[in-house]
Amino acid sequence: MEPEVGDVIILRKGEISYEGIVIPSPKKDSIIIKLSNGYNIGFRRDSVKIINVEKKQKPKIFSEVKFEKRNDIPEISLISTGGTIASRVDYETGGVRWLMKPEEIFFMAPELSDITTFRNISSPFQIASESMTFECYKILAKEAAKELNSGSKGIIITHGTDTLHYTSSALSFMLQNLSKPVCLVGAQRSPDRGSFDGSMNLICASYVAGHSDIGEAVIVMHGEMDDTYCNVLRGTKVRKMHSTRRDTFRPINTSPLAKVFMNGKIEKLSDYRIRNDENEVYPDIEMEERTAIIKAYPNFNPEILDYYIDKGYKGLVIEASALGHVPTDTINEKFSWVNSIKRAREEDIIIVFATQCLFGRVDPFVYSNGRIMEEMGVIYAEDMLPETAYLKLSWILGHTNEYFEVKRNMLDNMVGEINYRIKGDKSGL
């Protein structure tokens, strides 16, 4: 009997048997099954023998969600935006679908209702995080500000992990005068897997949002491969560093702000902006869209920069090598960046250099080619991540494009995105 999507089957390839649920395959001559460990594995249909077929697993039924407001625990708000944490596998189609209602999140972590109560649960959009745009950041900033200014003690934003750190960085700049915790939370493993990390991340985030003295936009995710604790990571100094590990989010050029344990214990690890519930937050959401990140690499043809100039881009963040280098003195003149950078500066395009090493800082004054770039007006972004520099530059250019004003703002440490004193062993590497 030919298996259909949703069937639980056992198949054999050579000497090895595999058991799993059939999920849709893009190709007719192949078959993909989801193993019990959550991984998918694909085979050429004619390379395997089907041993057993158990017809379609029934989709799990979520009963209606109820949650009651309580007065004895802090009131926070939840914004759901999609991503693995807000998904479940639909065995009817084999695909991942978003939660129908954001309230379904309580099925993953029923403990939440004893830690915080929810002023509001909203879902302005549901998308995979790789599809986030500046438009999404603006919606989130406005929604978070509205909730915080209406009495919420903190915000949890559930979000795909792919670009969680770009969003945390964007919100750090947009949420001016923020003095309450805005916690971005995702999951690296889907809810149907034993290793699902979303529950613990949500529980830890609700302690941070409702009970901590942190007044910043942060990411709250697993701190280790085991379920020991979550890290609270500054939104501007964090990066997804592994495609699948649960402890993928790492502090870059800094320490975590705190550890949070499942019993609610919060262990402070470094300085942060302290909560002040009296402050109003002001969503300052203007962003320049004509900005880009460009990586420098050997044999890069600087003509590529001319494309951006011709297209009217206003700001470019270059992922330069090490201390902030690009070719100036080459064995073949066509690879030198000097003329393209010069042209960009003549057309008032802001050029920012950050290090593609990720860890450490840029410094134009160690080697002569750095000095050449600095003299032409390139802004060296200290120890900022390229991703953070991109969002900060886009945000600043949303407000001004006067060079000295942009430079002053880029090098101003607005929300902890610059760390002037990184100790090698505290850099996170």
Next chain:
Amino acid sequence: MEPEVGDVIILRKGEISYEGIVIPSPKKDSIIIKLSNGYNIGFRRDSVKIINVEKKQKPKIFSEVKFEKRNDIPEISLISTGGTIASRVDYETGGVRWLMKPEEIFFMAPELSDITTFRNISSPFQIASESMTFECYKILAKEAAKELNSGSKGIIITHGTDTLHYTSSALSFMLQNLSKPVCLVGAQRSPDRGSFDGSMNLICASYVAGHSDIGEAVIVMHGEMDDTYCNVLRGTKVRKMHSTRRDTFRPINTSPLAKVFMNGKIEKLSDYRIRNDENEVYPDIEMEERTAIIKAYPNFNPEILDYYIDKGYKGLVIEASALGHVPTDTINEKFSWVNSIKRAREEDIIIVFATQCLFGRVDPFVYSNGRIMEEMGVIYAEDMLPETAYLKLSWILGHTNEYFEVKRNMLDNMVGEINYRIKGDKSGL
């Protein structure tokens, strides 16, 4: 008395005094001094008071270098290409200059002559490593092959650190049938600093080149912040991860091949290709120049891809998010990559996705947008670094641009650039 370049001065800014050597400043109204710890610090001229000026330090004189061939120790070859390890600070100009003769390297590590003897010392070009091009890789591959096929037991290539890992990767593919050690070595600190790491890196590399049973292109650099040992890192699975730390080179998705200690002890940590001195190495140096690395990030306008298509590029490596995602389903259609990728594929451009997380692997079959890309012909580069994928793709396209041939080769584990079984805790993260 106004200080001049090369003078040792003491200046005071506010309450703090600084002592250092005056180095050239790009601006007339500023002064830059090199502190004794090697760092440069700049001041506005009118913000400081000069306390003391000691006229120009005399430049150090290197006496003539002699080295004699010995028959009782292995014979290797040295290729010097520039970079910090092959530089010294010239206090006459304040700048860093390349060594006049590659033999000067022995001043940094006189121990070398007791470990190996030198068949040949050459310097085909001297450039900062950010200026390396495919042309440089070809010269290096030919030179290394010539030396190895003439009896050298191994090669040491001194090189700037900025792009050391790009070169090690390129040579890994170019040096077909390599069965002797090719050791790339650099320095993170300049020779005038107490923390100069070049000597130890050179000594460790000479043990690997002359005495080890390794038959691969590797990077030999500090394994820790202290001078305890060097790591031997596979050329295709290594990346510069910190702009200044001496232990900046890290294995990605693998373990180091070995540790090397200053006493010559080599501790094997994982499998590698074993030396076979009988094998001839064949330099296969064709590279397609019309290739590029492009990073995917939120709000990326896929029109950028059309530029590369219009310019006749043959292959693009996309630094996609996490498992290999780019936007397919967006709140604004203009941000979807589908049409641009489709167009690229229609024009027979090879598209490769690697993960911008750096650690972990891509997998198109977990989420639907990965499947969409895979179906359009995007090649998912397993756990290869984007940098390695770029050099491998350029090298393959130098030989064929038939899609299935390119795909088969990209996914063929040629020189250990793919690790099919990464354990989370062995990934190097």
